[in-house]
Amino acid sequence: MNQTPTLERPPSSVTRNVWLMGLASLFTDISSEMIYPLIQAFVSMVLAARRALIGPFLGLIEGVAESTAALLKVYAGYHSDRIRKRKAMAIGGYGLSALSKPLFFLGGFGWAFVLLARFADRIGKGIRTAPRDALIAESTPPGAQGRAYGFHRAMDFGGATVGALIAWAVCLNFLDPHTGNLRDLPAFYLLFGISIVPAAIGLLFLFAIREPRTPAVPSGRPRPRPNLDFRRYDRHLQIFFLAQLIFTLGNSSNQFLLLRTMTLGQTLSGAILMYIVFNLTTTSLSTAFGSLSDRIGRRRVLAAGYTLYALLYAGFGFLPAGRPVLLWGFWMLYGLYYAMTEGVEKALVSDLAPADSRATALGMYHTIVGIGLLPASVFAGLLMRLHLGAPFWFGGALAAVAAAMIALGLRAPQSVK
Secondary structure, three states: OOOOOEOOOOOOOOEHHHHHHHHHHHHHHHHHHHHHHHHHHHHHHHOOOOHHHHHHHHHHHHHHHHHHHHHHHHHHHHHHHHHOOOHHHHHHHHHHHHHHHHHHHHHHHOHHHHHHHHHHHHHHHHHHHHHHHHHHHHOOOOOOHHHHHHHHHHHHHHHHHHHHHHHHHHHHHHEOOOOOOEOOHHHHHHHHHHOHHHHHHHHHHHOOOOOOOOOOOOOOOOOOOOOOOHHHOOHHHHHHHHHHHHHHHOOOOHHHHHHHHHHOOOOHHHHHHHHHHHHHHHHHHHHHHHHHHHHHOHHHHHHHHHHHHHHHHHHHHHOOOOOHHHHHHHHHHHHHHHHHHHHHHHHHHHHHOOHHHHHHHHHHHHHHHHHHHHHHHHHHHHHHHHOOOHHHHHHHHHHHHHHHHHHHHOOOOHHHO
16 A cells, blocks of 8 residues: 655654644644533533533433444444545544534523534544544554554644633633633633634645555455454454443543532632643653554553553542642543553554454444443433442443453454553
């Protein structure tokens, strides 16, 4: 397969296509993360008269939205493998997410419109993710997959950092000192309006991407069909998929971490600052951990990352109120966990997937995660009604099981050691 030319920055191995996709993700995440850390506060204001329902409704919104994205990814990946085209599907998915932003303006009429906006945004994510991830793999030299995926995740989280900074700046001007939330709905609407601009800019970068050439199929021979049968994948990939499902059942939306942070005495602006530190930590370390997994193998990095998550997430459930220093440290470590796992997971799937089913396998990875996302967020909402720390203890326990499965089950081939 012909590779797209690299930029003149050896030995980086980050190609022109990966840079362009990184820039698209950077601006798209600026747009998304201007809104994301405020969703729990927005829903809390909309449901001010029914505070007992905030947790369950937040779990339903995030669970439906994220599960929709993940369940679409396998079909998008399969279709991308069938037509051997990545770019058009990536553009369509990013475009739909950009068009979803104005729907947040209807959120003041009820929480169902917040669900609709998140649903449309995640449909776009579901369409674009697997083709884009396959495009990254096909635009990267062999042996540098971890670095490429780590770099892309760093750009993602860099955009998230900028977006959260914008949200924080708006909060400083519109924060109600008595409630710790924004004063009124128009303050939220200001951010919703601004978020449309970076979403449109991010979309423009995708048009400059060059579709990698695929090997020609010999005359008279049918093109191989992508593999949708879980049982026919590499055994180590099956183990990883199962570990991901178990892990995800306890991995509720980050909205619950933000809500937990506020229940421990932080204002909305303080919670957003901690979220910014989390994103900065992930941005600064993702490329390094991706490169580390290229050298020492994916298994070691992933097992360490999931073990850190298990300890950290359970710890969130035990944190006492009035100890902001501990909260700052926990959010930084949470960013470290993301840096150790997000890009490395995709590199592992790309390593083990058949070449003619790469987007399908990447989509299946996201879909298996999505199977657990809806119950995970709904469980978290219900558990939070029993005890504020319960969702985090549950998540930590399942993460420990997943870490053990990866540490003991992924011992070959060489790329995952």
